[in-house]
Amino acid sequence: MYRGREGMWSWIFHRVSGVGVLLFLFIHIVDTALIGWGPGVYDAVTNIYHTWAIMRFGQFVLIAAVLYHSFNGVRIILIDFWPKGYQYQRTMFYGAMGLTVLALIPTGVLLLGPIFSG
Amino acid sequence: MSLARNAVQRRPGNNFELWSWYYFRISGVLLLFLTLGHVYVMHIATPIEQVNYAFVAARYAKPFWRTYDLLLLLRAMSHGVNGARLIVHDYLRSRGLRVFAYSVLYSAALIFTVLGALVILTFQPQAGA
Numbered sequence: 001m002y003r004g005r006e007g008m009w010s011w012i013f014h015r016v017s018g019v020g021v022l023l024f025l026f027i028h029i030v031d032t033a034l035i036g037w038g039p040g041v042y043d044a045v046t047n048i049y050h051t052w053a054i055m056r057f058g059q060f061v062l063i064a065a066v067l068y069h070s071f072n073g074v075r076i077i078l079i080d081f082w083p084k085g086y087q088y089q090r091t092m093f094y095g096a097m098g099l100t101v102l103a104l105i106p107t108g109v110l111l112l113g114p115i116f117s118g
Numbered sequence: 119m120s121l122a123r124n125a126v127q128r129r130p131g132n133n134f135e136l137w138s139w140y141y142f143r144i145s146g147v148l149l150l151f152l153t154l155g156h157v158y159v160m161h162i163a164t165p166i167e168q169v170n171y172a173f174v175a176a177r178y179a180k181p182f183w184r185t186y187d188l189l190l191l192l193r194a195m196s197h198g199v200n201g202a203r204l205i206v207h208d209y210l211r212s213r214g215l216r217v218f219a220y221s222v223l224y225s226a227a228l229i230f231t232v233l234g235a236l237v238i239l240t241f242q243p244q245a246g247a
Binding site for chain 1: 150166169171174201236
C-alpha cells in the first residue's frame with residue numbers, strides 16, 4: 001500500500017529537500033558573513049552567484065527544494081489536523097507537486113534564462 | 119488509507135518528542151511565510167543581479183529587515199536541526215556514531231547561529247560604500 005506509492009515518495013522528497021535546504025543555510029550564513037570584509041569581497045562573492053551557470057542552476061534547485069518542502073509541509077499539517085485530510089493525501093501530493101512546478105516556471109525564466117541568452 | 123489514519127493517531131507519546139512534533143508544524147507554518155517571502159523579495163521582486171553590498175546596506179538600514187532575517191535564521195536553523203536530529207536517530211544505529219553525529223550537528227548549529235546572528239545584528243556599512 002505504502003511502498004513505492006505517493007506516500008513513500010512524498011516522504012523521501014521531504015527528507016532530501018529538507019537536508020539540502022539545511023546544508024544551504026550553513027553555506028548562506030558563511031557567504032553573508034563575508035560582508036564584514038567590505039564591498040570588494042562581498043560583491044565578488046555575490047557576483048559568483050549571479051554569473052556562474054552552475055550557481056544559477058544550484059539556486060534553481062534550491063528554490064525547487066524550498067517550494068516542495070513548503071507545499072508538502074502544508075499537506076502534512078492538513079493530514080495531521082484536518083479530520084478528512086488523510087483521505088486526500090494522494091491528491092494533495094499531486095497538488096504540492098503541481099504548485100511547485102507552476103512556481104518554478106517564472107523562477108526558471110529569471111534564473112536560467114540568462115544562462116542561455118548569454 | 120488505513121496507514122494514513124494510523125499515522126494521525128501515532129502522535130509521539132514521549133513529552134520531548136511531542137513538543138518536537140508540534141514545533142515542526144508551528145515553525146513550519148511561520149517558515150512558509152518567512153522563507154517564501156525571503157525568496158520572493160531577493161529573487162523575484164529584486165533581480166538577483168542587483169543583490170550586492172549596496173543593496174544589503176540599504177536593506178539593513180531598516181530594523182524591520184534585520185528583525186525579519188533574525189527570525190528567519192532562528193526558525194530555519196531550529197526546524198532544520200530538529201529534522202537532522204531525527205535523521206541521525208533513524209539511520210545511525212551504533213551508539214558511538216550517534217553521539218559523534220549529534221555532537222557535530224549541535225556544535226555546527228550553535229556556531230553558525232551565533233555567526234549569522236552577529237552579522238545580522240552588528241553589520242555597519244563602510245563609509246563611502
